Amino acid sequence: MRHIMVLNAKGGCGKSTLATNIAAWYATEGATVALADYDPQRSSLDWLERRPEGRPEIHAVAAFEDGLKHAPRNADVLIIDAPARSHGPELTNLVKHAETIIVPVLPSTIDMQATSRFLEELKSVGKVERKKAKIATVANRVRDNTLIWDDLDEYLTKTRVPYVAALREAQNYVRAYTRGLGIFELPEYLAWPDWDEWEPLTSWLKSKRSQP
Ligand SMILES: Nc1ncnc2c1ncn2[C@@H]1O[C@H](COP(=O)(O)OP(=O)(O)O)[C@@H](O)[C@H]1O
Numbered sequence: 001m002r003h004i005m006v007l008n009a010k011g012g013c014g015k016s017t018l019a020t021n022i023a024a025w026y027a028t029e030g031a032t033v034a035l036a037d038y039d040p041q042r043s044s045l046d047w048l049e050r051r052p053e054g055r056p057e058i059h060a061v062a063a064f065e066d067g068l069k070h071a072p073r074n075a076d077v078l079i080i081d082a083p084a085r086s087h088g089p090e091l092t093n094l095v096k097h098a099e100t101i102i103v104p105v106l107p108s109t110i111d112m113q114a115t116s117r118f119l120e121e122l123k124s125v126g127k128v129e130r131k132k133a134k135i136a137t138v139a140n141r142v143r144d145n146t147l148i149w150d151d152l153d154e155y156l157t158k159t160r161v162p163y164v165a166a167l168r169e170a171q172n173y174v175r176a177y178t179r180g181l182g183i184f185e186l187p188e189y190l191a192w193p194d195w196d197e198w199e200p201l202t203s204w205l206k207s208k209r210s211q212p
């Protein structure tokens with residue numbers, strides 16, 4: 001089973017948005033998918049409860065209650081939504097559960113600063129240092145033609161962590177969350193720009209580059 005975690009100590013950067021959409025993407029690809037939520041805010045599990053019948057099933061794991069004990073053994077992939085403010089020993093423990101880690105970052109000075117510190121801490125976790133967990137960044141809620149987006153793009157290009165995708169700010173994410181769907185499950189005429197932006201992220205997930 002693959003374990004893919006969406007992680008950043010900064011709140012509100014899109015961890016649950018990415019976790020739910022990655023889970024939905026794998027499910028539409030025909031994989032057996034479980035989605036574990038370590039955040040007591042339980043946004044990922046709330047999303048799963050909204051998921052309509054007839055869509056490819058995703059198994060819920062209430063990890064904030066009892067860890068991954070109840071993760072289905074037959075799952076091909078386990079997507080893990082991590083809580084904000086994960087530092088120190090808690091961060092080291094979380095990282096134990098994943099071989100692939102995605103760090104979303106918003107175009108905001110506060111978020112870039114917080115993420116800089118977080119990435120330094122994450123890179124110093126033994127498992128990441130030994131390359132037993134592969135990390136990548138994703139720019140999220142990007143708006144074209146803004147100076148802060150240029151700053152974020154430049155910043156993420158310079159960090160020595162693979163920078164794999166930039167996702168625009170779009171109502172589609174809000175719409176999809178509300179309906180318990182991923183953006184891949186919205187109509188093409190609405191969501192094709194987002195599908196295009198996700199392509200490098202899903203390619204990275206499919207490739208050896210995201211696996212130790
Ligand atoms: N690309 C996006 N476009 C529009 N809204 C977004 C996008 N990514 C996240 N959001 C919104 O931003 C808020 C925070 O996202 P969320 O995924 O809950 O972050 P986190 O789990 O890191 O706290 C939510 O209201 C979510 O709907």
Ligand SMILES: [Mg+2]
Nearest residue numbers: 015016039043
């Ligand atoms: Mg969240």
